[in-house]
Amino acid sequence: MASVLIVDDEPIICGAVSRFLLRSDIGIDRVETALNGFEALDYLRLEPFDLVITDIQMGGMNGIELMEIIFSEHPDLPVIVISAHEDFQYAQQALRLGAHDYLIKPVESEHLCQIVGSLLQRRHMQKAREWESTIRHKYAFEQLITTKTVLLNEWLTDEADWEEEESKAVLDDLELSLPGPYFCVWSVEIDLDVAEEIRNTRFKVKDRRLLLFAALNLLEESLSNWEALSFYAQGGHLVTIFSVSEEEMRQWGGDELRQMHLIARTVYTNLTQYLRLKGSIGISHTERGISRIPKLYRETKEALESRKVANDSLPVYYIGDIERSADKLMHVWQKRLEGLVKDLRQCSEPHEAEIVTDELLAELEKLGMPEDRRASCLLQAAYCVYGLLDVRLDSHEEGRQVPEPQSIASAVTTRERLPEVRDYFRSAVEAVIRGHLQREHSTMKRAIEYLKRHYSNKGLKLQDVAREVHLSPNYFSYLFKKTTDKNLWDYLTELRMEEAKKLLLGSDLKRYEIAEMIGYEAPEHFSRVFKKFYGVSPADYRK
Incomplete structure (x- = not known):
């Protein structure tokens, strides 16, 4: 079943199109309506949709501006434009942005049903064909020989x-x-x-x-x-x-x-x-x-x-x-180093460096590697950790305090100097963990401060926050979720709702005034989000 978002500043049109689509037999089970672009973005950031139907001329954010944001945040989401403007310039701009169709009001019901049904069917089949079409396009087997x-x-x-x-x-x-x-x-x-x-x-x-x-x-x-x-x-x-x-x-x-x-x-x-x-x-x-x-x-x-x-x-x-047996051991060691990289990515406390180091050296000892191969394994592990240090810390102060692995080249050849090797690993692993955590913490701290300053901005975009902390939108989304255990829009909604609670209990502001202050264009939409978030309406909460 499919879900559709209708965006139009005329409630009568929103209601009529919504009722028609829900009564149709084209597999639509959910239709939401938004009275402007800002409301639409809130819906899109809270829930997934299969199709957006939008007007062009709306207050606050028009349909063209809405499509620009949609195609930057949801590039695969299809959009149909329904407008009273017959000006070719509007249609050309909408289609250039990626709109699947541009319809002129009034739209015949059967025509709209046919277009929406066809578009939803194509979207449903798209994922099923995605793998095969990608492979066939990229690996055209006719060219194999x-x-x-x-x-x-x-x-x-x-x-x-x-x-x-x-x-x-x-x-x-x-x-x-x-x-x-x-x-x-x-x-x-x-x-x-x-x-x-x-x-x-x-x-x-x-x-x-x-x-x-x-x-x-x-x-x-x-x-x-x-x-x-x-x-x-x-x-x-x-x-x-x-x-x-x-x-x-x-x-x-x-x-x-x-x-x-x-x-x-x-x-x-x-x-x-x-x-x-x-x-x-x-x-x-x-x-x-x-x-x-x-x-x-x-x-x-x-x-x-x-x-x-x-x-x-x-x-x-x-x-x-x-030396097949030694090669088997080297293969086991190589796999362990791959696991080491994963372990370090999951470490969240610097003191874990000692645990990681002890486990690594104990596993090498348990393998029973020949002495010449053992020294090679230790150097290999040292370069593995040092490489992570270089990637994760860049110019971080602790990173510069860890010498290159070549500094322990002579120590790895004898068991008497194993404590030196152990100390090197512990300090290098700890530096990797500390540097990585500090960079993540600093980045997320700046992002959250930015959100707290700008949460009332109705047009706030993922790209704005990512640009502020100098990360790509995709990586920023991943890092934000990893650090806060929430996606950006859930966190932003939480900020807005917390502020709404304070204003409802601590002021005599009207509903529309509170909605304006926390970043919602329409008070009705603010009420819907508030009730969805807390289970009660703003008026009931204030009582």
């Missing part, structure tokens, strides 16, 4: 020994750039059978192609910060060729395997989280020379085959890795 992917596959699967110039010529012909001089290749196998089990459905051929193309797109987005080429390969899997510069190799200090493992696990997490896909990633050596790429591709296939023979459950497998 292109000339480029065919030629790249022929090059990768050719058993011949390629010369450097021959390999460069292949990429030049395809207008692709892989500057190198070092290269690493991945093979990404997607297990669509497991995906079917997760979704409890049987995929058609086109569904499998869509999922593969979605996976390819996600792979490309996940690697957007790297010089990499990803494409669809033979046998229903994906291939990525990494181009690694001399500078990157120097920065990695000969530990390119660990870098590739971290990137691959990020990709695997994204595939699991966003597409609910399981699979495996085979990683080759990192070698110099573009002519080595076909050979590196064969290594990825061998890595994945070895994984199947060993019945290994790791999502990422390296051709040169002979």
Whole structure:
């Protein structure tokens, strides 16, 4: 069933349209009426609606101004304009703002019923089609196999020994750039059978192609910060060729395997989280020379085959890795660090830093990691926390007091210096928590002060408050709800109602005067909101 909001400064018209829609057979079970734009916004901020029908010329806020706010706060909400103005300029402006139709008064009942019914039906079907239409638009599976992917596959699967110039010529012909001089290749196998089990459905051929193309797109987005080429390969899997510069190799200090493992696990997490896909990633050596790429591709296939023979459950497998048990532990540790990030986001008191630190070090000890890997795990965790510190604190004073993780590089190599490592983690985690809480508290304090100063403003918008604290409207809404456990409009209504109570009990002001003072255009609307909020009318409350 649908709900409709009618906005018109003529109560007779509001009542007539309301009664007609409720008696119609187009699935409308609730109709509210507002006499101006300010009342309409209050309704929209308190309850969801499926359609708005509005006049143009109204006192206080006209229909054009109302639509501007509606489409900024509720961009998917359809609007129909009904007006006595036949001026094309009004119609043009309304349609340009996104109105679905512009009707001239008087409107025939059957015509209005037809338009409203059709619009509500389209809105009802919209969400059902949303996923499929988005996927089909973004991942057009007809483009899954292109000339480029065919030629790249022929090059990768050719058993011949390629010369450097021959390999460069292949990429030049395809207008692709892989500057190198070092290269690493991945093979990404997607297990669509497991995906079917997760979704409890049987995929058609086109569904499998869509999922593969979605996976390819996600792979490309996940690697957007790297010089990499990803494409669809033979046998229903994906291939990525990494181009690694001399500078990157120097920065990695000969530990390119660990870098590739971290990137691959990020990709695997994204595939699991966003597409609910399981699979495996085979990683080759990192070698110099573009002519080595076909050979590196064969290594990825061998890595994945070895994984199947060993019945290994790791999502990422390296051709040169002979320490499978240690790799499993590293995978467990990587998962724990992902959990650490979530834990820190949920921490609300600085003293929790000691608890988080003790639990983290205890879990590492429990894993029984080899000593060389143990030191690497500690540094990895330190950089994880320090990265959060940098993101969350910016120039916060406490953030500058925490040194870079490199300062404990020597301490992590020996158990005798574990107290130093523990102190570093505790101070870094505490700084993350303190800085994050202080920033949130300061931001919400400024927002609430702004609301207390401006709650009587009839045209107050979400964007106004978000702009005041220099946040995007979406993030501000999330942060406000998280901090106050109320959405912005519930909080604003509460402020207005609290002030109304004071004025009703402590003054002789008339109802219309109180409504004006707390931000309501019409006293009738103020009375409806007050009764909805407290369960009694303003007059009864005053008695």
